[in-house]
Amino acid sequence: MVDLPSKARVVIIGGGISGCSVAYHLAELGWTDIVLLERKQLTSGTTWHAAGLVGQLRASQNMTRLAKYSADLYTRLEAETGLATGFRQCGSITVALTEERKEEILRQAAMARAFDVEVNELSPDEVKALYPHLNTDGVVAGVHLPKDGQADPANIALALAKGARARGAKIVEQVKVTGVTEANGRVTGVNWQSGEAQGHIAADMVVNCGGMWGRDLAAQNGVTLPLHACEHFYIVTENIPDLTQMPVLRVPDECAYYKEDAGKILLGAFEPRAKPWGMNGISEDFCFDQLPEDFDHFEPILEMGVNRMPMLAEAGIHTFFNGPESFTPDDRYYLGEAPELKGYWVAAGYNSIGIVSSGGAGMAVAQWMNDGEPPFDVWEVDIRRAQPFQKNRRYLRERVSETLGLLYADHFPYRQPETARGVRRSPLHEQLKAKGAVFGETAGWERANWFANDGQERDYRYSWKRQNWFDNQRAEHMALREGVGMLDMTSFGKIRVDGRDALAFLQNVCANQMDVDPGRIVYTQMLNARGGIECDLTVTRLGEDSFFLVVPGATLQRDLAWLRRHVGDASVTILDVTASEVVLPLMGPKAREVLAQVSPNDFSNDAHPFGMAREIEIGMGIARAHRVTYVGELGWEIYASSDQAAHVWESLMEAGEPLGLKLCGLHAMDSCRIEKAYRHFGHDITDEDHVLEAGLGFAVKTGKGEFIGRDAVLRKREEGLNRRLLQFRLKDPEPLLFHNEPILRDGKIVSFVTSGNYGHALGGAIGMGYVPCRTPGEKAEDLLGSTYQIDIAGRIVEAEASLAPLYDPKSERPKA
Incomplete structure (x- = not known):
């Protein structure tokens, strides 16, 4: 007989490491009314067969914060629960076989220094000394992260479950959630089934931690959760005598990773073109299952592996493993409350980094559920970035065949996906194409990034140095500066807010003065209670009760969700008119x-x-x-x-x-905006960046009366700023800035570049970045009196710093 309560504060669906982590962290916050339901057994989906790599350096500061948190958690869980997590900080080494990959890993090493992750750059001889079994032919450099490690995924999940139970959470296996119930736009509970028994648990919230089942479960409630399973391969050798513990080794140029595991070697692959799996749904009885072997698919990886690790030639293969894992269209997982349904939360889609991610992700989503806001900016993995069309199965099948391979591909700047393209197009797409447009993709939109000259190849040639479109960008940039250029920005998100209470509503959610004459355009931000920036937009008053909002294309779903969340009982309609x-x-x-x-x-x-x-x-x-x-x-x-x-x-x-008149692309627009120090949402300004520290106080009108974030603005004005957003220009015209390069103030790393591009009118690479004040409210002249440098792949480059825009500081040109 299944003993389940009739109601709970939250029901978590799925007993993999993600669900167990959410349950553990909610219980740690003092929630007792927690039920976790697992359709088979804990870890039986993908957790049990994960390789268990714990690499702390991720692509951004906050993703690194989450990964470091996971590592710390797995260290203390063992002492807390008495269950061994198998977590060992054996370190990791990544080696480069090309000059481009060397530049990438040295930039990653610089980023590690900025994020306070211990890192050592290695010569080929130093790689060999740390990893004597490696054939170093062709190795040009390496990077060593001593605090990385490996762990036992299933045991971590079981330890999290044990810790959650000890604090009062109820975790039940062999119970399938058949549906999430809803009424009036919010979750009301779940229906469940176990053998012949079935029932309903009333709940205020549910969390979909359903892994590769998550998409179809979400779709029952109209929730967009774009993920798809792919086949993931690894082999485990027979026992190798005298094999001692070694660092995890990644050879991304050969799509491979190696880890020592109880005297054996595990060799896994992220091949360039993956095999999507489970197109027609995933079978009901799937539990601790493997997929059919496909040795032909894995063979090229194994051949390179035997060459790279000669001892594999002598070792027999003990296990050839093929198991499914879920991948997303952009290789980033999903956290947060679904914009379509209040109380429906998600933590899923981990793209083969679920073990290192789940500890931090569970903490973040639990705090978010508890406090109503995330502990820090997690926009990169926010469910609100998903576009409704992305739940289309054909789109996902095509895209995830590429995204698995992108984990170990060169992470070049401006890299564009190749699969599942052309879904969203401007009505002018064909006209732009005929004029030489080379398109990139954002939120599914095809956008002209640059225009090729007659006879020029219409394709990206990626590099960490100047790419093949650099001169095209310069010509477009200078046309905008000196002549005239035209862009197509149809991808802007466009929102109508109409109704009797439209003005009062916008006065509450926007920081600037919205009570302006019809025809007036207001640049503003929507703030959270901390004064952080939730949205960066312009609002045009069309009439007494009609307003037109323009937001970035990538943030449209987020911004619609934010607006709808704060409507309350106001008499307004909020309408997405982007396509019109x-x-x-x-x-x-x-x-x-x-x-x-x-x-x-x-x-x-x-x-x-x-x-x-x-x-x-x-x-x-x-x-x-x-x-x-x-x-x-x-x-x-x-x-x-x-x-x-x-x-x-x-x-x-x-x-x-x-x-x-010259047609111009997004790359030229971006290089122009950074010369002018215009902020870019998601990079320079996020929900944890205070609007005053971001230098946007001119767009905040506290005198207009109450609005969300007003108290935080007044407080910050009183206390003084703790950091300031500066603009930097490299004094050497050669190097390039992208983002995350460390900023040095008077010789010490204090921060990192939030966004970068080349300033063709200013004659050097331009970056933005926050610099901490030495004392609250530090004077501008003291801040600018320091010397600044930027670390580019280990090379220290002098930089000029400015609070005012380096280009047209008085903004005379737009008003000419």
Whole structure:
């Protein structure tokens, strides 16, 4: 007989390491009313067969924080629960076989220094000394992380479960959740089945930790959880005499990792093209199961492995393992509350890094559920980044065949996915393509990143140095600065907020003054209670009760969810109108001349000042012209209905030709915006960056009355700033900045670059980054009186620092 309560505060679905971690951390926070249901046995999905690598350095500071937390947790769990987790800090070594990979791992080593992770750079001889079994032919460099390690995944999950039970959580195996119940837009509980028995548990929240089953379970409630299982292969050798404990070894150029395991060697692979699995759903009785062997698929990896680790030639293969793991479209897992349904939480989709991630992920999601906000910025893994179309199974099947391999591919800057492309396109896609556009992808949108010249290859040639489009970017950048350029930014998220209470609602969620005349455009942020930035946007007042919000394409779902979360009983409608209009930014000193050729309207400063939007005639159509800029020049964003897009575009192209109008891509827009020190959400500003420390106090109007975050702004003004966002220009024009390069103040690492690009008008790479103040409210002259350098793959480069934009510091050009 199954003994289950009729109600609980939270039901966690899935007893892998992720579900056990969420249960453990909620119990640690004092929640007692916790039920975890596992359809078979704990760890029986993918946890039991995971390789158990615990690498602490991740792609960003906060993902590294989560991984370091996991390592600390697995160390203390053993003492707390008496269950061995098998966690050993044997260290890890990554070796490079190419100069490009060497640059990558040395940049990662620099990043480790910025994130306070112990790291050693190794010559090939030093690699050999640390790993004598390795054939070092072709090895050009290595990086050693002494505190990395390996662990026993199943035992960690069981220890987490034991710790959760000890604090009052109820964990029950052999109970399947058949559905999540809901009413009035929020979760009400779960239906369950166990053998012949079935029932319902009423609950305030559920957490989907269903792993590769998670997508189909989420889909029952209209929740988007884009993940798909892939086959993951490894072999374990027979026992090798006298084999001692060694560091985990990664040879990404050969798609392989090696770990010593109880006197045997485990060799695993992240091959460039993976095999998706479970296209027609995953069988009900799947439990501790393996997939059929496919030796032909694994053989090329094994051949390289025998060459790289000669002792494998002598060792017999004890186990050839093939098991499924879930992968996501961007190789990052999902945490947080689903935007579609209140109380429906997710922790799933770990892309083969579930063991190192789950400890920290469980802590983060538990704190988020407890406090109503995450412990720090986790936008990289936030479920709200998922696009509704991404739950499409054909899309996922195609994309995950690539994302598994990307784990060990070169992580070049600007790398674009190759599979599952072309899903979301601007109405002008074909016109741009005909003009030489080379497209990148963001949130499923195809966007022109740069334009190839006649006869030039229309493809990326990736590198850590200048890529093949660097000169194209320079030409586009200088057209925007000196002549006139046009972009297609149709991918901007566009939201209508209408209704009797629209103004009062926006006054509460936005920090700037929203009570402006119709036609006025307001640049603002939506803040959280800590004064952190939840959204960076412009709001145009169209009428008494009508407002038009423009947000980044990548954050649209997040921003819609934030708005809907704060509506309360206000009489407003919130509508996503992204697809209804194209956006054509026409920017540069000659923008006014181009518009004069296609429109009878007056575009003078008196008739159309900066920060105003109005309806205009254009060609034979009607559009809205918004006088704003993200490149820092005179210009207008032209909003035209999708049906008139081609006509408006052709009219502008024709009028611009005699004036040298150049089509420009996103890379040029980004290099222009960073010269102007315009912030980029997700990099320079996040929900844990205080709006005043981000230098955006000019967009905050505390005098207007109450709004979310106002108290935190007033407090910070009183206490003084603890850090400031600075702009940097490298004095050497050669090196490039991307992000995460360490910033040195007077010779000591104090921070890292949040975003970087090349400043073609300023003649060097430009970066942004927060620098801690030595005392709260440290004076600007003291902050700028220091010397600054930036560490680029171990090379220390002098940098000029500034609080004001290095380009057009008084912002005279947009108002010309």
